[in-house]
Amino acid sequence: MSAGLHFINVRLPHREDHRLYELKAEGGKWVSIRRQDCFLDAGDSSASRLIVPYQAGSDLKRLADADCIDLRGGIMLPGLVDCHMHLDKAFSLVQVPNRSGTLQEAIHNYSQAVQSFSKEQLAERMLTAARMALSYGTTTVRSHLDFPVHLGREVAFRTIEAALEVREKLKGSMAIQYALMVPFRGNHEAADEAVEEALRMGIDVLGGAPHLADDPEREIGRVFRMAERFGVPVDLHADESDDPGRRTVLSIAEHTICCGYQGRVTADHLCSLSAMTEKDAQHVMAKMKEAGLNAVTLPAVNLYLQGREDRGLVRRGTTRIRELLAEGIPLAAASDNIQDPFHPFGRGDLIQIAQITSYAAHMGSERDLAQLLRMITDIPAGIIGCEGYEIEEGHACNFVVTDAADVTQLLSGTKMSRWVYACGGWQSALHAAQTYA
Ligand SMILES: [Zn+2]
Incomplete structure (x- = not known):
């Protein structure tokens, strides 16, 4: 001390x-x-x-x-908060290429390769990514973790064990929360048991990407049931798609209200919100607001992965950043993937992410810059529940x-x-x- x-x-x-x-x-x-x-x-x-x-x-x-x-x-800022990383995937690009550059190929290739990663390799990559983020000013991280139970319990728990070891190693340097990507493939009963075990081991939050499941509605219900049972927050990848018809966030909002989970649920990406008509987007955002949802934009990865089918005027793929902010919905900006099949670049530097957010959402006025800073500091700190965060006497x-x-x-x-x-x-x-x- x-x-x-x-x-x-x-x-x-x-x-x-x-x-x-x-x-x-x-x-x-x-x-x-x-x-x-x-x-x-x-x-x-x-x-x-x-x-x-x-x-x-x-x-x-x-x-x-x-x-x-x-x-x-x-200038002095409170320690930056990266509330959406994938430490376990960081720096895997060397082993896991993505030739088409699409989200689909990234998911497919990573799930093929994950079985070959040893716990030591996973831990080493996670440690490198976390330390790199720390060097750029990030002192608090929420990382999502893959949990492919359908590939075998041993494979799934390898990532969890590596992640917990890394958190222990870094506990004198930075704070790390983990959100489990609740698996929707394979046997649900076995998967639910494994999720329960991961929570007992020290996983903090339940997550996942239900918009990619055959039955998103069923998967969202399942995540909320488990979250309620264990009293943990929910943080879901939502509607990472250019299809304006993808609206799983509406179901997430409904479940949030039903469970009385207002303020404890975060929806990430929300790319399809940008593809919708103004009227539809207004409806979705009003529902998000009513449910007290938090939101996270991941501009580097969405700019890279989305809009792949577009020709000519290519959509940016990022969510409605300005509109969500105007609606008063807590919106953070975060890194997402670093040098892996989902995103070949990145360094865990939230200042760079704030700059990319500025380009993606046309934010450059003095007021916008203050807002961008908040999107990598007190807003994500609020979303993931950091106490006594601001630079204030007594903190x-x-x-x-x-x-x-x-x-x-x-x-x-x-x-x-x-x-x-x-x-x-x-x-x-x-x-x-x-x-x-
Ligand atoms: Zn993600």
């Missing part, structure tokens, strides 16, 4: 006031957050060990030893600092350095090879 933290000349974009702040923490908690009247000159500081940001050699030890850190106007220190002076610089990538603090200590100090004015 760090003895104390002292920062000067910090910008806190969540306060939307463009002012400079001085922050102090003791015993891992913020004890003072004070607005400065002017830019403090680091030379006047009484601190004997002072660090200015991003100078050569600002490694973790120097950060931990510093009496005072002068951010020189750089635990969990933050990322950057050399960017504002969100435009941050999203443009002209300032790329990130220092990450979570779980009572400095976790990562990433330096850009070169930053520009």
Whole structure:
């Protein structure tokens, strides 16, 4: 546990006031957050060990030893929250190609290959992906996990065991939740037993992709029944399709209301919402709002996978980002897949995801940029239930600092350095090879 933290000349974009702040923490908690009247000159500081940001050699030890850190106007964000990853699939592209680039081939090829992955290989890839995300400022993750019981219990539980080992290994660095992809193929009874066992082992949330099942309605009912029985939240892939007729989210909303699960259910992707008429989309969003659903957009993956049948004007494939926000539905942006058959790129960098969201949804005004930041911080934190999340006195220190002076610089990538603090200590100090004015 760090003895104390002292920062000067910090910008806190969540306060939307463009002012400079001085922050102090003791015993891992913020004890003072004070607005400065002017830019403090680091030379006047009484601190004997002072660090200015991003100078050569600002490694973790120097950060931990510093009496005072002068951010020189750089911004501090609460630790980023990636509420939809697939850590178990990350970096599998080398073994699992996807020649057509479609969602269907990705699902097919991955399920063919998953049997050949050892637990050690899975754990190693997951660890790499999680640590990479941490280095870019993500301190909390919700990862979905494949659970192909129809390929045999041993295959299915290999992923779960690897995931739990990774969480244990990283518990001093970051927080990880797991959502199980409830299988809809094969024998339901055997699958349900396996799901129950996975929950007992420490899986937090029930998920899945019921829109891909032969009978989505039945599968959604099944997931909710189990979720209610075990008292866990629900987080479902929903309508990841260009077909405007795909509306499983309506059924998800109905079940949410029936179970009294408002606020505890998340619908991810919602691509078909963009393909619908305005009237139909309004109807769907009103139902989502009524049910208190949360939503997650995964713009990198949807831009890559969707619209494959279109010619000429190709649809973007992302959901109605602006409209969902306008409706007041909590909408987060997240990474989804990283260098696997579903998405050949990505690095678990939510700042990059915010930038891609901006392109996908035409969001660039000052107000939009503030909204984009919220979509990778407090909105996903609320969705997955992080307590005491904001940078406020009394809250635990969990933050990322950057050399960017504002969100435009941050999203443009002209300032790329990130220092990450979570779980009572400095976790990562990433330096850009070169930053520009
Ligand atoms: Zn996903």
